[in-house]
Amino acid sequence: MTALLTNVRPWGGAASDILIEDGTIAAIEPHLPARASGDAIDGRGLLALPGFVNAHAHLDKSWWGKPWVSYGGEATTQGRIAHERAHRDELGIPSPDATSALLRALVAQGTTAFRSHVDVDLGVGLRGIAVVREAVAGLGLPVALEIVAFPQDGVLRRPGVLDLLDARRRRAQTTSAAWTRRPSTGTRSVSSTACSASPTGAASASTSTCTTAASWARSSTS
Known part of the structure; x- marks a missing residue:
């Protein structure tokens, strides 16, 4: 399963996108392209923290x-x-x-x-x-x-x-x-x-x- 979490702030830093593949974070970049096979979730500028x-x-x-x-x-x-x-x-x-x-x-x-x-x-x-x-x-x-x-x-x-x-x-x-x-x-x-x-x-x-x-x-x- 692939998911793209957009516009979040990891550890309160700059806005980034997080790509998740098979339950694992695969990439964290300022702007990641959406993938047709995955789900895109708008993070609305919120914090992204570990559980x-x-x-x-x-x-x-x-x-x-x-x-x-x-x-x-x-x-x-x-x-x-x-x-x-x-x-x-x-x-x-x-x-x-x-x-x-x-x-x-x-x-x-x-x-x-x-x-x-x-x-x-x-x-x-x-x-x-x-x-x-x-x-x-x-x-x-x-x-x-x-x-x-x-x-x-x-x-x-x-x-x-x-x-x-x-x-x-x-x-x-x-x-x-x-x-x-x-x-x-x-x-x-x-x-x-x-x-x-x-x-x-x-x-x-x-x-x-x-x-x-x-x-x-x-x-x-x-």
């Missing part, structure tokens, strides 16, 4: 677009956490629809890469991770995602949470091994790896899942 990176998100707990709900419970950090745990099911958290709504709002403002902490505890289990991955897969856009399994309610004081983290890590490693054996198809897809480096923003959605808390807890109790 923004949201390095600390909580995509599984979005309340975007829903009625206001006040905090409740004891006015301490632990009290807020406990109140959320007690009421999240009746509020529909986590929800693929709410996460998708938040993702679309963020992408519309230029965010194309996310590192999201996703709750893992004895109540929600690994459901939040599944919800976020489902929402990203259904987005149909080339965004990059890194998931951090986030045992906010505790690990050492919540027997069973460590087993959840270990199970997620084993599943991620198995998925990663299966993925590497598959030839590249060039299509959008969601893959899962065991705590890889930050996504590169290639033209396919990718997911990495980190469960480093499990490793930390194991070492701290040995």
Whole structure:
């Protein structure tokens, strides 16, 4: 696919045209000729910037677009956490629809890469991770995602949470091994790896899942 983005200002500089071929920037010049086989988009003199990176998100707990709900419970950090745990099911958290709504709002403002902490505890289990991955897969856009399994309610004081983290890590490693054996198809897809480096923003959605808390807890109790 070929597209020509005209009259934009890369990094706030002089007006230029940007030629995009197969999802990659092929040329940036003051005036590029239009191609009959491609789409031309008038940038109206706006800024042209790389996609923004949201390095600390909580995509599984979005309340975007829903009625206001006040905090409740004891006015301490632990009290807020406990109140959320007690009421999240009746509020529909986590929800693929709410996460998708938040993702679309963020992408519309230029965010194309996310590192999201996703709750893992004895109540929600690994459901939040599944919800976020489902929402990203259904987005149909080339965004990059890194998931951090986030045992906010505790690990050492919540027997069973460590087993959840270990199970997620084993599943991620198995998925990663299966993925590497598959030839590249060039299509959008969601893959899962065991705590890889930050996504590169290639033209396919990718997911990495980190469960480093499990490793930390194991070492701290040995």
